[in-house]
Amino acid sequence: SQQGEEDPQALSIQEGENATMNCSYKTSINNLQWYRQNSGRGLVHLILIRSNEREKHSGRLRVTLDTSKKSSSLLITASRAADTASYFCATDIWNTDKLIFGTGTRLQVFP
Amino acid sequence: EPEVTQTPSHQVTQMGQEVILRCVPISNHLYFYWYRQILGQKVEFLVSFYNNEISEKSEIFDDQFSVERPDGSNFTLKIRSTKLEDSAMYFCASFSGPQETQYFGPGTRLLVL
Numbered sequence: 001s002q003q004g005e006e007d008p009q010a011l012s013i014q015e016g017e018n019a020t021m022n023c024s025y026k027t028s029i030n031n032l033q034w035y036r037q038n039s040g041r042g043l044v045h046l047i048l049i050r051s052n053e054r055e056k057h058s059g060r061l062r063v064t065l066d067t068s069k070k071s072s073s074l075l076i077t078a079s080r081a082a083d084t085a086s087y088f089c090a091t092d093i094w095n096t097d098k099l100i101f102g103t104g105t106r107l108q109v110f111p
Numbered sequence: 112e113p114e115v116t117q118t119p120s121h122q123v124t125q126m127g128q129e130v131i132l133r134c135v136p137i138s139n140h141l142y143f144y145w146y147r148q149i150l151g152q153k154v155e156f157l158v159s160f161y162n163n164e165i166s167e168k169s170e171i172f173d174d175q176f177s178v179e180r181p182d183g184s185n186f187t188l189k190i191r192s193t194k195l196e197d198s199a200m201y202f203c204a205s206f207s208g209p210q211e212t213q214y215f216g217p218g219t220r221l222l223v224l
Contacts, residue, residue: 004153030209030210033212033213035215040200040220042202042215042216042218043154043202043215043218044215045212048211048212050210088154092210092213096167097159097206097209097210098156098169099144099146099154099204099213100156101146101153101154102153103153104153
C-alpha cells in the first residue's frame with residue numbers, strides 16, 4: 001500500500017458533531033502535516049506535528065501522532081458547515097523534504 | 112500574512128504547446144516546490160529547488176519539464192510540449208527551512224485540449 005492513506009475516504013456528519021480522520025504511513029518521518037482543500041481550490045495548511053511530538057492543538061483541531069504505529073489522527077470538534085472540505089495528511093519523510101500526500105478524507109458537514 | 116501566489120489561475124492550451132506557470136514564493140523562503148494534482152487524485156510531488164538548482168525530482172518530471180528562478184522573486188515551471196495527461200492543478204509551495212511548514216499557493220488549473 002501507499003505512504004499516506006487516510007480513512008475514512010468520506011465522512012458525513014451533522015453540525016456540532018466531532019469529525020475524526022486517520023492517516024497511516026509507512027516510512028520514518030520528520031513531521032506530518034495536515035492540509036485542507038475546498039473543492040477545486042488550493043491547499044490550506046492546518047497543523048504540523050513533529051516526529052517527537054504526540055499531540056498538538058490548534059483551535060478546534062487536535063492532532064495526534066503515534067510513530068510506533070505510524071499513524072496520525074485529526075479531530076475537528078464542534079464541526080461547522082464551513083468545515084466541509086477534503087482533508088489530507090502529508091508526510092515529510094526522513095532524508096528528504098518533499099511531502100508525500102495521502103488520499104484524503106472528504107468531509108461533509110450538514111447544517 | 113505572507114502567502115504564495117500563482118499566475119495564471121487557469122490556463123487552457125492546445126496539445127504540443129508550451130506553457131509557463133508562475134509562482135511568487137514567500138519572500139524569505141529558500142526552498143521551492145512544484146506539485147500537481149490530477150482531478151480526483153492525490154497531490155503528487157514534481158520537483159524541489161534550492162540554491163538555484165534542482166535538489167530532487169520525481170519520475171513525472173521528465174525532459175518536458177523545467178524550472179527556473181529568473182529573478183529574486185519568481186519561480187516558474189515550464190512544460191515544453193504539453194500532453195493531454197498534463198491536465199491538472201499545479202501547486203507551488205515554499206518553506207523557510209528543512210522540516211518546517213510548506214505553504215502552498217492557490218494553484219493553476221491547466222487544461223490541455
